[in-house]
Amino acid sequence: MKHIRNFCIIAHIDHGKSTLADRLLEYTNTIKVTEGQMLDDMDLEKERGITIKSHAIQMEYAYQGEKYVLNLIDTPGHVDFSYEVSRSIAACEGALLVVDASQGVQAQTISNLYMAIEHDLEIIPVINKCDMPSAEPEKVEDEIIELLGCKREEIIRASGKTGQGVEDVLAAVIERIPAPVGDENAPLQCLIFDSVFNSFRGIIAYFKILNGTIRQGDMVKFFNTGKEYDADEIGVLKMDMLPQKELKAGNVGYIISGIKTSTEVKVGDTITHVKGGCAEAIAGFEESKPMVFAGVYPIDAEDYEDLRASLEKLQLNDASLSFFPESSLALGFGFRCGFLGLLHMEIVQERLDREFDMSVITTVPNVSYNVYDKQGNCIEVHNPGGMPDVTLIDHIEEPYIKASVITVTDYIGPIMTLCLGKRGELLKQEYISGNRVEIHYMMPLGEIVIDFYDKLKSISKGYASFDYHPAGFRPSRLVKLDILLNGEPVDALSTLTHIDNAYDFGRRMCEKLKELIPRQQFDIAIQAAIGGKIIARETVKQVRKDVTAKCYGGDVSRKRKLLEKQKKGKKRMKQIGNVEVPQKAFLAVLKLD
Numbered sequence: 001m002k003h004i005r006n007f008c009i010i011a012h013i014d015h016g017k018s019t020l021a022d023r024l025l026e027y028t029n030t031i032k033v034t035e036g037q038m039l040d041d042m043d044l045e046k047e048r049g050i051t052i053k054s055h056a057i058q059m060e061y062a063y064q065g066e067k068y069v070l071n072l073i074d075t076p077g078h079v080d081f082s083y084e085v086s087r088s089i090a091a092c093e094g095a096l097l098v099v100d101a102s103q104g105v106q107a108q109t110i111s112n113l114y115m116a117i118e119h120d121l122e123i124i125p126v127i128n129k130c131d132m133p134s135a136e137p138e139k140v141e142d143e144i145i146e147l148l149g150c151k152r153e154e155i156i157r158a159s160g161k162t163g164q165g166v167e168d169v170l171a172a173v174i175e176r177i178p179a180p181v182g183d184e185n186a187p188l189q190c191l192i193f194d195s196v197f198n199s200f201r202g203i204i205a206y207f208k209i210l211n212g213t214i215r216q217g218d219m220v221k222f223f224n225t226g227k228e229y230d231a232d233e234i235g236v237l238k239m240d241m242l243p244q245k246e247l248k249a250g251n252v253g254y255i256i257s258g259i260k261t262s263t264e265v266k267v268g269d270t271i272t273h274v275k276g277g278c279a280e281a282i283a284g285f286e287e288s289k290p291m292v293f294a295g296v297y298p299i300d301a302e303d304y305e306d307l308r309a310s311l312e313k314l315q316l317n318d319a320s321l322s323f324f325p326e327s328s329l330a331l332g333f334g335f336r337c338g339f340l341g342l343l344h345m346e347i348v349q350e351r352l353d354r355e356f357d358m359s360v361i362t363t364v365p366n367v368s369y370n371v372y373d374k375q376g377n378c379i380e381v382h383n384p385g386g387m388p389d390v391t392l393i394d395h396i397e398e399p400y401i402k403a404s405v406i407t408v409t410d411y412i413g414p415i416m417t418l419c420l421g422k423r424g425e426l427l428k429q430e431y432i433s434g435n436r437v438e439i440h441y442m443m444p445l446g447e448i449v450i451d452f453y454d455k456l457k458s459i460s461k462g463y464a465s466f467d468y469h470p471a472g473f474r475p476s477r478l479v480k481l482d483i484l485l486n487g488e489p490v491d492a493l494s495t496l497t498h499i500d501n502a503y504d505f506g507r508r509m510c511e512k513l514k515e516l517i518p519r520q521q522f523d524i525a526i527q528a529a530i531g532g533k534i535i536a537r538e539t540v541k542q543v544r545k546d547v548t549a550k551c552y553g554g555d556v557s558r559k560r561k562l563l564e565k566q567k568k569g570k571k572r573m574k575q576i577g578n579v580e581v582p583q584k585a586f587l588a589v590l591k592l593d
Helices: 017-027 043-048 079-090 107-118 137-148 166-176 301-317 342-356 409-421 452-459 499-516 556-576 583-591
Strands: 004-011 055-063 066-074 094-100 122-128 189-198 202-211 213-215 219-222 228-230 233-237 241-244 246-248 252-259 270-273 292-298 322-328 332-339 360-362 369-373 378-381 393-408 425-433 436-444 465-476 478-485 495-498 524-530 533-540
Touching: 004 017, 004 079, 004 107, 004 166, 017 055, 017 066, 017 094, 017 122, 017 166, 043 342, 055 166, 055 233, 066 166, 079 107, 079 189, 094 107, 094 137, 094 166, 107 122, 107 137, 107 393, 107 465, 122 137, 122 166, 189 301, 228 252, 233 246, 292 301, 292 322, 292 342, 301 322, 301 332, 301 342, 332 342, 342 360, 393 409, 409 425, 409 436, 409 452, 436 465, 478 499, 495 499, 499 524, 499 533
Parallel strands: 004 066, 004 094, 094 122
Antiparallel strands: 055 066, 189 202, 189 270, 202 252, 213 246, 219 228, 219 270, 233 241, 233 252, 292 332, 292 360, 322 332, 369 378, 369 393, 393 436, 393 465, 425 436, 478 495, 478 524, 524 533
């Protein structure tokens, strides 16, 4: 065991951790790197240049005449995937903290670092991209020393592109990161930190062995579900899966036992032997808390069951996704899904389309509210349709977050204006180093759900980084804004909004829908209403045919008779006609600027 090292790479988005991982794989002769980011194997990851899943891979490296086994877990950097990071950290003893030499310490770097320190991981600071012309390694070193309190000589300067400093990183991993502790002869305890669905082999679970030894063919049981299985195949993760006869404490590996039902494998569960197993489960990582909720509906009602199966398979691989069934008048049957943020929502939608060939409609995202009635009972409301009648509500509480924005001093003004416009309260402002400043805000989560992140990036020219933590609920003056088409409410378009924003938001929604809804043979009234009060209205004009074209002269009553006849037809049409709301209209609501 003293020759095993388990470590992960943590960093802010785009600081080059996947490129650095490629170099480590190349230097240890694990694989030949043919193209960039070998561990990002999803098409989506390659297209967007981001890591979505954490990937585990085993490397072997000879150092000072001894052979070491290094288990590396490459993690995502975006705030929406921080749950993936928390799971990887639970399976490691050390972490490489990668910081870009030209961008310095950013919000997600700090937040992931605190997570690693809480789990007592050994931190190795690495400054990446030192070959860039814009690199300022001395300045970044000062920031790291201030953040970590480490010595200057402990910081490694490296470059994932040229391979500079990679050998120093490998040496530091072996020397500084402690070997895993555990007893190979104790009862078996393995922590599941990820799982994936394979249509031929069933569900494959990835685990780290804390104590004991597991052999091929053992009878094992999963602690939380109490289900028992036969370990058909166990092994280690290289670029492909490598079967082994046995794995001992300290190792990271996978198990295939022909499990077909996705609910039987839970991330964070413990695997042990059926006979002589461990007495208690391992305390895993905390459950992920969805921040943003949206309805996901199949375009064809017949695909409902397929959508359920697809979401279950996706949930295996992405444990931070949660869903439960709901129905809507406009869209039929679907699911209310909980996501960690907007990027997460977008990625889930894309993965449903690519991996499972499911086309879905997603409703306006919102957060969950606590609604108190006159008797003091509290219900949790995830979508505006579940709101009780206005007369029964005593008050509504909405979730707040503590947000921290790190930026350059030039952009403080516009960022403060943006946060105040989103009902934020300034808590404090600290200068990190030189002209870098960290601003702390208390803000309602509902305000940042839709377009806050995009606006923040554009006003700061990409120089602001953003991170947040939940900070409980507070009472708020919220109203339900309904959209009516010809007097019929469209439940998929209704939103909960603050009373100060309601009029403006309602007016803009009506204007946007007027552009998107195709013209019919009759007038369509688009109205925004709070309760029984209409606050905005637009009309989509009817398409009219010139019925009087064939009249050339003669008595005016002939013209009038034709127009009256047309008017009657229009009236009848309005009674039987229904308004089709195009998919674009549901998405346009998200992009209201």
